[in-house]
Amino acid sequence: MTRSRANDSRRRADPTRSGANETRYGSDPARARAGTAWQVGAGQPGVLVALLNNLDGVFQRSVLQGAGEVAAAHGLSLEPVALGGLSVAKLRAVLDGALGTALDTTQGPRGVRGAKRARGAQGVQGALVLSSALGDGDLVKLAAAGLPVTLVSHHSAAPGQPTVMFDNHQGVKQLMQHVVSDCGRRRPVYIGGDASQLDGRERELAFRDELLRHDLRVPEGHMLVGGFTPDLARRALREFVAAGNDFDAVVAADYLMAIAAAESLGQAGVRVPEDVVVVGYGDGPEAEAAGVTTVAADVVELGRRAARQLVAQLSSERALGGRTLLSTHLVRRASSCRARAPSDLV
DSSP states (O other): OEEEEOOOGGGSOOTTOOOSOBOOSTTOHHHHHHTOBOOTTTTSSOEEEEEESOSOSHHHHHHHHHHHHHHHHTTOEEEEEEOTTOOHHHHHHHHHHHHSSOOBTTTBOSOHHHHHHHTTTTSEEEEEEETTSSOHHHHHHHHHHTOOEEEESOOOSSTTOOEEEEOHHHHHHHHHHIIIIITOOOOEEEEEOOTTSHHHHHHHHHHHHHHHHTTOOOOGGGEEEOTTOHHHHHHHHHHHHHTTOOOSEEEESSHHHHHHHHHHHHHTTOOTTTTOEEEEESOOHHHHHHTOEEEEOOHHHHHHHHHHHHHHHHTOSSOOOSEEEEEOEEEOOTTSOOOOOGGGGO
16 A cells, blocks of 8 residues: 655645536537546547546546646546436447447446557557446456556455545544544534545544544434535534534535535534534635635645556556555644644643
8 A cells, every 4th residue: 555645735726627628529418518528638649538427526627637637748638538417328429439449338348358459549548437437347347358447536346456545544533633632622523425435435434433532422413414515514514503413513524515514504603613613624725715624635636646557557567456545634724723732731
């Protein structure tokens, strides 16, 4: 397992900017949306394809930005393909157009031989797979076909498919150390992510581990479902507050849900951070603007590392495996508290 330091969020480009967008797949809105390409290194031999659920999220756009930079540096083009929300027929058509191979989405990749044949001139050289865009069955078949794959914030049972992701346990530990030790709060509420995604599962597990480490007895009702969706997080916390529950901190599985939580608390007349401190995983310009404390996790750098890992596989005769974990660090802002001075602990 490899661990490395992610860059400070202040050094990142705006994650909402995707570069030069180009639509390649005609007038069908679903296919055009799924085929929106970052167009780095257009016209150069070879394609890296990024398979993801959608192109809407800050996370997805930031990963593509970083991966695109690395692809361009190696004379490759990057083709994002959004798989979420498409019918089987449209999904097959989009994948055929982007990959240049025939994929049978009812039975998993049928065109694995085509993918191998295409890896010469203009064909697909390898694939980035974000979160849970493809299931284990499809990933195993891609591995069997010999198509290089790097997973981003995901894990598969398929051999030789390395994973690049953030150190979720480290990040949640930093948040909880700050909430409990610096801010003196012992009744936290957790707003969880999407349980179908590895990040969502690992961050909840890390939060539960931290409850044990700090000897905190938190009712199961303090574990709210946010699904990495700010509106869902806002609604869940609003209902929790309306029910009269007692709590003094909110720990969110991502920073956008933390921002929504702080806004919801303010609307309910709860003071942040005097009554309730709010912290969230990850960081971005939105968190800085809202004054929300986070652990910085550079998603653009995540995309760069994943693309470098994939490019390394292209020149390797053996499969690479294991995890590369990017480190996080705490960014204190107005939604929580300052670090305690030694005199405060006497």
